[in-house]
Amino acid sequence: MYDLLIAPFVEFGFMQRALAGSLLLALGACPVGVFLMLRRMSLTGDAMAHAILPGAAAGFLLYGLQIVPMTIGGLVAGIIVALGAGAVSRFTVQREDASMAAFYLISLALGVLIVSLRGSSVDLMQVLFGTVLALNDDALTLIALISGVTLLTLAVFWRALVAECLDPLFLRSVSRLGTPVHFIFLGLVVLNLVGGFQALGTLLSVGLMMLPAAAARFWTARVEPMCMLAFAFGAVSCVAGLLISYHGSLPSGPAIILSAGTIYAASIFFGTRGIFNTKLRHHRHRTA
Amino acid sequence: MHRLIALASVLTVITLTSTAAISAQPLKVVASFSIIGDFAKNVGGDRIELTTLVGPDGDAHVYEPSPADAVTMSKADVVLVNGLQYEGFLQRLVDASATKASIVELTNGIDPLDMAVGHEHEGNGAAVNHHQGGLDPHAFQSVANAKVYVGNIAGAFCAADAAGCDVYKANAERYTAELGAAEAYIEASVEAIPADQRTIITSHDAFGYFENAYGLTFLAPEGISTEAEASAADVAALIRQVREEKASAIFVENITNPRLIEQIAAETGVTVGGTLYSDALSKAGGPAPTYIDMMKNNIGTIRGAILGS
Numbered sequence: 001m002y003d004l005l006i007a008p009f010v011e012f013g014f015m016q017r018a019l020a021g022s023l024l025l026a027l028g029a030c031p032v033g034v035f036l037m038l039r040r041m042s043l044t045g046d047a048m049a050h051a052i053l054p055g056a057a058a059g060f061l062l063y064g065l066q067i068v069p070m071t072i073g074g075l076v077a078g079i080i081v082a083l084g085a086g087a088v089s090r091f092t093v094q095r096e097d098a099s100m101a102a103f104y105l106i107s108l109a110l111g112v113l114i115v116s117l118r119g120s121s122v123d124l125m126q127v128l129f130g131t132v133l134a135l136n137d138d139a140l141t142l143i144a145l146i147s148g149v150t151l152l153t154l155a156v157f158w159r160a161l162v163a164e165c166l167d168p169l170f171l172r173s174v175s176r177l178g179t180p181v182h183f184i185f186l187g188l189v190v191l192n193l194v195g196g197f198q199a200l201g202t203l204l205s206v207g208l209m210m211l212p213a214a215a216a217r218f219w220t221a222r223v224e225p226m227c228m229l230a231f232a233f234g235a236v237s238c239v240a241g242l243l244i245s246y247h248g249s250l251p252s253g254p255a256i257i258l259s260a261g262t263i264y265a266a267s268i269f270f271g272t273r274g275i276f277n278t279k280l281r282h283h284r285h286r287t288a
Numbered sequence: 289m290h291r292l293i294a295l296a297s298v299l300t301v302i303t304l305t306s307t308a309a310i311s312a313q314p315l316k317v318v319a320s321f322s323i324i325g326d327f328a329k330n331v332g333g334d335r336i337e338l339t340t341l342v343g344p345d346g347d348a349h350v351y352e353p354s355p356a357d358a359v360t361m362s363k364a365d366v367v368l369v370n371g372l373q374y375e376g377f378l379q380r381l382v383d384a385s386a387t388k389a390s391i392v393e394l395t396n397g398i399d400p401l402d403m404a405v406g407h408e409h410e411g412n413g414a415a416v417n418h419h420q421g422g423l424d425p426h427a428f429q430s431v432a433n434a435k436v437y438v439g440n441i442a443g444a445f446c447a448a449d450a451a452g453c454d455v456y457k458a459n460a461e462r463y464t465a466e467l468g469a470a471e472a473y474i475e476a477s478v479e480a481i482p483a484d485q486r487t488i489i490t491s492h493d494a495f496g497y498f499e500n501a502y503g504l505t506f507l508a509p510e511g512i513s514t515e516a517e518a519s520a521a522d523v524a525a526l527i528r529q530v531r532e533e534k535a536s537a538i539f540v541e542n543i544t545n546p547r548l549i550e551q552i553a554a555e556t557g558v559t560v561g562g563t564l565y566s567d568a569l570s571k572a573g574g575p576a577p578t579y580i581d582m583m584k585n586n587i588g589t590i591r592g593a594i595l596g597s
Contacts, residue, residue, distance in 0.1 A: 012524050013555045116352075133523050134547040136554075242520060249521035
């Protein structure tokens with residue numbers, strides 16, 4: 001048992017780093033995922049992940065595979081797309097899904113264009129599918145900072161965020177915080193995706209954000225427990241994924257996300273709000 | 289004006305007549321990547337018009353061809369490729385361009401090695417599968433094989449342009465002699481390294497033929513191709529191996545992610561010894577603009593890192 005679960009992390013520094021990095025990432029990203037899901041913006045995370053690409057690519061093109069320029073570039077690109085899409089949806093008749101799709105597609109195309117300037121696409125793959133096994137000190141510090149900022153912001157704006165999720169029109173009628181909170185929240189999404197692409201790559205970091213949140217939805221209807229549960233699912237997925245990658249000789253990023261996917265699938269069926277339980281309760285009502 | 293008229297007439301000739309009339313024109317050669325391009329330049333000299341698809345520092349395993357490549361390909365007389373499934377993009381490009389050129393696999397006639405078995409990735413089925421038959425395509429990493437490549441290139445040029453055959457053969461002979469000198473230099477360099485220090489680490493397992501020919505041991509965390517992502521098991525096995533076998537130095541390559549290698553170096557305390565050129569030459573001003581420079585640079589970097597530490 002020790003050999004199976006603990007020894008890999010004791011023996012190898014890179015496993016400890018991978019674990020620390022992915023857990024920190026889950027700490028910030030999973031609660032953000034819960035809010036994304038509650039606001040029916042689950043696919044926004046995916047769109048934003050693509051939107052980051054041109055910034056990260058520009059940083060890469062100018063400075064090589066350096067964390068700071070790629071992060072700042074990704075952040076700038078993500079925020080431009082988030083603000084642009086958000087502004088169009090708030091101030092025109094167009095809905096957020098359409099404006100988001102338009103902005104992220106433009107951004108993605110720009111990113112692919114910039115990466116191609118470099119002449120080889122191998123580096124694009126490094127950006128899209130970063131590896132959790134190669135986290136250095138800079139990357140770990142960055143991820144830790146991001147989850148710290150995320151948790152702090154969530155704590156400060158908690159009530160406003162919950163109100164935004166449940167009834168945005170109500171929030172706007174009683175407080176002027178409505179629009180700012182929306183943008184702050186989008187900023188958090190971008191921040192966590194930028195942190196995630198260091199560890200898991202842009203595409204897979206969305207998985208760690210959304211899958212635990214979606215799974216937690218099957219267990220509770222209250223926001224606080226849902227966030228806790230989402231983080232717990234995320235943490236379990238990270239540990240399980242790394243161990244599967246270690247013992248089964250499989251790539252780590254996909255292993256982590258597929259672990260989260262397994263939890264999601266199990267939750268669909270066995271969650272307290274999942275298929276079996278709701279069916280059962282429904283039955284009882286009818287027979288009673 | 290003269291040139292314009294000449295060009296126009298040539299174009300007319302090309303469109304109106306068959307390949308027999310083209311022999312006055314330079315032979316249009318497409319090389320799949322920079323190392324083969326260098327061979328072709330040495331054999332063809334002024335008689336060929338060379339286009340290299342994957343340029344310096346580019347990775348031919350994952351290259352995305354552009355429409356311009358398809359145009360070049362469709363007009364080519366000879367297409368030189370490595371073969372052994374090295375260029376993953378090639379078949380699609382050949383199909384898309386509908387080229388009538390002869391596709392010459394330069395690894396014909398070499399003695400192919402199996403993919404680095406006995407290393408840490410026997411269990412890594414996904415990495416191995418994409419190269420059919422499990423043969424290591426990086427044959428050019430041994431100078432003896434490079435001579436076979438050069439012979440194949442001369443043969444292909446002779447077949448396409450009989451008039452220039454003598455020139456090609458003479459060039460090939462001269463270049464083969466240069467290759468022989470480079471090979472002697474590499475062997476002498478390896479001799480200078482004590483036998484128990486001849487184990488090193490690189491980020492992509494491209495040096496099987498180099499190992500086999502010159503008696504060095506290379507360990508690598510990624511599979512045989514840059515396409516495969518390393519698993520935790522691979523990295524762990526490599527770190528164990530470094531600790532047990534006492535590898536002397538660790539190297540980054542010009543085309544793969546250096547972060548993983550730096551992480552392994554930090555964990556094992558082995559020094560990072562510089563950049564090796566595996567699948568691509570450097571740009572003209574760099575340390576490895578030609579094949580011979582690349583091989584000499586690699587062995588020089590290895591020797592310097594081991595003896596210096």
